[in-house]
Amino acid sequence: MIQTDIIIIGAGPCGLFTVFEAGLLKLKCHLIDSLPQPGGQCSEIYPKKPIYDIPGFPSILAGELVDNLMEQAAPFKPGFTLGEAAMTIDKTEEGKFIVTTVKGTKHEAPIVMIAGGLGVFEPRKPPIENIEDLEDKGIDYIIKDPEVYRGKRVVIAGGGDSALDWSIFLAEKKIANEVVLVHRSASFRGHLDSVQKVIDMAEQGAIKLITEAEVTGIHGNSHLEKVIITHQKEGEIVVETDHFIPLFGLKPSLGPIADWGLEIEKNAIKVNTLDYSTNIPGIYAIGDVNTYENKLKLILCGFHEGTLAVQSAFARIYPDKKNILKYTTVNGVQGF
Numbered sequence: 001m002i003q004t005d006i007i008i009i010g011a012g013p014c015g016l017f018t019v020f021e022a023g024l025l026k027l028k029c030h031l032i033d034s035l036p037q038p039g040g041q042c043s044e045i046y047p048k049k050p051i052y053d054i055p056g057f058p059s060i061l062a063g064e065l066v067d068n069l070m071e072q073a074a075p076f077k078p079g080f081t082l083g084e085a086a087m088t089i090d091k092t093e094e095g096k097f098i099v100t101t102v103k104g105t106k107h108e109a110p111i112v113m114i115a116g117g118l119g120v121f122e123p124r125k126p127p128i129e130n131i132e133d134l135e136d137k138g139i140d141y142i143i144k145d146p147e148v149y150r151g152k153r154v155v156i157a158g159g160g161d162s163a164l165d166w167s168i169f170l171a172e173k174k175i176a177n178e179v180v181l182v183h184r185s186a187s188f189r190g191h192l193d194s195v196q197k198v199i200d201m202a203e204q205g206a207i208k209l210i211t212e213a214e215v216t217g218i219h220g221n222s223h224l225e226k227v228i229i230t231h232q233k234e235g236e237i238v239v240e241t242d243h244f245i246p247l248f249g250l251k252p253s254l255g256p257i258a259d260w261g262l263e264i265e266k267n268a269i270k271v272n273t274l275d276y277s278t279n280i281p282g283i284y285a286i287g288d289v290n291t292y293e294n295k296l297k298l299i300l301c302g303f304h305e306g307t308l309a310v311q312s313a314f315a316r317i318y319p320d321k322k323n324i325l326k327y328t329t330v331n332g333v334q335g336f
């Protein structure tokens, strides 16, 4: 049994920063994440993209932000259970929580902080027969490292920002040898600037744009070799390619947390904005996983939520102790 002060479910940016804020109050944290590495969406979906709205960083790569958050949390020696989804929660007679993962690892603490973001990541897949056979053999649902596509032929499908931005990036930086963007409609859902840029690049021949069409078939043995595109007017088009990347977004799914008796609204956990507590005393929800009036799913908002939640957690753990806010400039960072 792993014992700690706060069990944090989700090692995304908000969970990681909460370790630091809890540490300043001398509270120890243990993080659980179903992914094999910390960083949540920043590591899993867009590690090489710059973020421009982290206070004090005019621009920072998402992956770099995660590295920095890990460094900032390090003095407080957080524990990690990675690659294991938190499945169940139970209450002990002393009022503590026991969180058990899919592999049976048990964690006990008086406080649980849910920082589960979008929940368990589930990409939306196109309805193509046997698509699973070539997953990771040329078919990817997320671009983690664009270098994988250097010198390769790539077919991207989708009409949102991810599909547009990655098509532009891979073509403009001359990473991929050939970029084909397939979208089932003639209009796109992404930012107008990105749409215009894709149209301009298509006119210049840097991107091959095929609209009103869908990828309906894939072929290959040990690796993808070609895709079949069905065009609404022209019928079937065969495109030889090394990679097919459908970027249709992620299906938000709270996963097992949805069955923990928490108040849920629109696939998110309802919280009290005084301290981001849930309807179950001792359980808090911060970051993308929570919902309240005027909620913004931004990293900086999650940082604020985690900061206030640990203050409330401290008061629950030590009802007789007074906690006085101390500036880090005055007290420094006293690690464990």
Ligand SMILES: Cc1cc2nc3c(=O)[nH]c(=O)nc-3n(C[C@H](O)[C@H](O)[C@H](O)COP(=O)(O)OP(=O)(O)OC[C@H]3O[C@@H](n4cnc5c(N)ncnc54)[C@H](O)[C@@H]3O)c2cc1C
Binding pocket: 009, 010, 011, 012, 013, 014, 015, 032, 033, 034, 035, 039, 040, 041, 042, 045, 046, 050, 051, 052, 053, 084, 085, 086, 087, 115, 116, 117, 118, 119, 120, 121, 254, 255, 256, 257, 286, 287, 288, 289, 297, 298, 299, 300, 302
């Ligand atoms: C392409 C893209 C660009 C973005 N750009 C920006 C931007 O410029 N600025 C900005 O502020 N925000 C941006 N965002 C949003 C930002 O990434 C999120 O707001 C942020 O990641 C939320 O952090 P989080 O810690 O709440 O959750 P997440 O980063 O989603 O992390 C949650 C973690 O919880 C884990 N988890 C969930 N359920 C369980 C479970 N049952 N057991 C174990 N682990 C579990 C998941 O595996 C995940 O690792 C962007 C998002 C995307 C997709």
